[in-house]
Amino acid sequence: MRDHTGHIELSREDAVDQILRVIEVDGGQKKPSIDRVPLNEAYGRVLAEDIYAKTDIPNVRSCAMDSIAVRWDHFQGLAEGELPDTSGWVRGVDWEFANTGVAMPTDFDTAIVIEHVIVSDDEQHVEIAAAPSERFAGTREAGSTFRRGDLIVEKGCVIAPDIAAQIASAGYASIEVAAKPRVAFIATGNELVSPNIPFASDAPEKFAGIGKVYESNSAVVQGKVEAWGGIFIPFDIVPDEREAIRAAVVKACSVADIVVLNAGSSKGSDDWSVEVLEGMGTIICHETKHGPGHHSSYAFVENTPIVGISGPSGGASFTLNFYLLPIMKSLLGLDPTPRLIPAVLFEEFPARAVKKPDQTGKPSGEARPSVVLPDDEFYAIRFVTLEAGEQGNLVATPVKGHPGSAQMQKANAYYMMPMNESKAPRKGDVIKVELRNASL
Template sequence: MRDHSHHIQLTREEAVRQMLVAVDELPGGFGWCAGEVAKRSAVERVSVLEACGRVLAADVRARATLPTCLTCAMDSIAVRFDAFEAAAAGGALPDTTTWERGRDWEFANTGTAMPAGFDTAIVVEHVTFSEDGERVLAVDAAPSARFAGTRPAGSSMREGDVLATAGSVVSPDIAARIAGGNVSTVPVTRRPRVAFIPTGDELQTPGSPFVAAGKNIETNSVLCQLKVEGWGGIFVPFQTVRDRPEEIHAALAEACGTADIVVLNAGSSKGSGDWSCEVMEEMGRVICHQTNHGPGHHSSYAVIKETPVVGISGPSGGASPTMDFYLRPLIRHFLGLEAVAPRVSARLMEPFPAAHAHGHKGARVLGRPLPGEKRPLEDGPDGFFAIRFLNVAPGPDGTLEARPVAGGPGSAAVAACNAYCMVPTGPGVEPPQVGCVLQVGFR
């Protein structure tokens, strides 16, 4: 039997911290690795239309001064302020019945240059026109000052002004502002290529004509692809690898030579066919073999050929939160974003549904021996935590309220919920009580 006693167990936070330190120490920095296969530059230029959702790699500056001249701010008539100076000071409005279009007034529409010779605008709602629109019969309001109703040259932006800063995620509004500065392309951080390697003799492709005896459907590639693309990465699928050390080694070598991040799925527990940890130890540096929470206890981190490798255990119900915990921070770090999303406070409004009893090695649980079908928790200095799933929404007073959902990972209720929290578990540990404040993360 293989010896797992040397396996490193870390908390979620410590595992992520150590991995981020490790990738920052790679030659050239994360995303600029000069490994066995040269990686492409971590910056690329795309059109503004393709930039939405991308992270700017540098400040974007205006290439024009706008407006280019005195411009009308709204649909108006252009006038000379001298004609209204007395009215602006409290006197009578001028008689406009003899005014001629082009000499005494002119139409001036929003965003257009003020007609030559005119310096002030009055919105059309204050003007009464003749039926043919050629004469101003009356004006019922005076402009407040010279240049009222206009925008001076350069009032929106000047050439060289920063339109958006490096590290910003381009939104439709930011894209429109950039385009408004006469900019058509922008530098963005390249999307990281994320290779996904599923392992297991029992896996079968979704959509097969029938499910063979003893086979399971491989669904984590679907889960991983949608998460990676939603987080801003490029998904690189690999064929399912059998539980053979040499095949896992070959797949990892290929993936680490072509991708920025590798996800190795399963084969990380203590079954006779689980070889992921041994292969990663042979090929590179293992940061942790497992973490102190479940589901996802056998989640791991390693660096192989200057490429971070995320070991994700289990079926989709457990793989989903652990991809959130360990893969998403790496993608965000590669893109130059804050790696870990902050947690928020929410008040527990209902009791947690009963969970399965767990205990430490050799311990009795609730006065009874640990059942043989229950996996014992592995000793660790930081305790062990269960991921519990919640629906979080504002209450009547605006305070966030958390309501636990029943069902295990992968169930319909859990798949539909929007948040999670980490709850300490083990012999004699009481679950959080109604009314307490939880630290929750959104999914």
């Protein structure tokens, strides 16, 4: 029987810290690889350069509204409320149309909003109902929005439509962005089959996947990788064979920046992933101090980080948030620190059922021994719905069910709850939760 007594168990924070330290270059954040792309293809990408204005905006005095342009000299010396006689005014000489954002017509310096103007049918003459308050009223001077050389957008932001508009306003049609991290996904397991394997309920013996499990984690990995600005590289399902796993990892490391190995570090007779990784590279940890997701692992092979996830998609989902997202953020030049949101606990989390020992004091055979070491901290991942409360704060309500269950679909956040009862939160306590659908 294989020996698992030497397994390294780390907290989530320590595991992430150690993997990021290996990724760092020259004692600091690893410099992301750079792509240059057209601005209209940059949505969701991470800006890799500071954007400075190429010119003053506006670059000449411009009109601030739909109006007519006039000369302030016509209004000087008039009594308050008095208006000049415009009966002899001629378009192009004494006034001109001036619309929002356009340069003020030559020789005109002030504007009157069009709602205070009556224009003749031939659009050559005007009557005005209000006078401007001062010279240059209704206009914007050159550089009033920003000056040439002003910093418009700082690097490191995720480009959304409004940010793209700012960049375009500064004079850029193409920009530098962090290259998309390439994430390879390897699912291992003799029990796995593709979801497109047919099933005939009246003839199960003809079902190619009888006794098998549909592989579903590729869907959650791909969705998260692409939402987080990466490129998903799928591999075929790999059987539980040491050489097959090793060959897949070698190939994945040659084509990807990060490898997600869907095998974790469980102790089944066919679970070879940890042994394979130990022979190929450096193990950061075999297990982490939370459940579900206890059998999550980290390793490095050929300078490529390997994230080992376990379990069905419900548990794999949040462990990807825990362990894949920080690496992707680091490669994109972003802060990998998780975003914790304070919320008031609406009601206490339900107690978990614990199998009691039999009459002899021995545990039942199906009861998994505690993985919590003496004086150690272990966490249970509990799901909640996060909503606005009546007092204007956020309220977290526990959701019953297990990860992946139908009840769990309404949960939009989760909480790492200390298993130590003395540290468990009570109703009304403020807890810090994380969004289930984490983003960059």
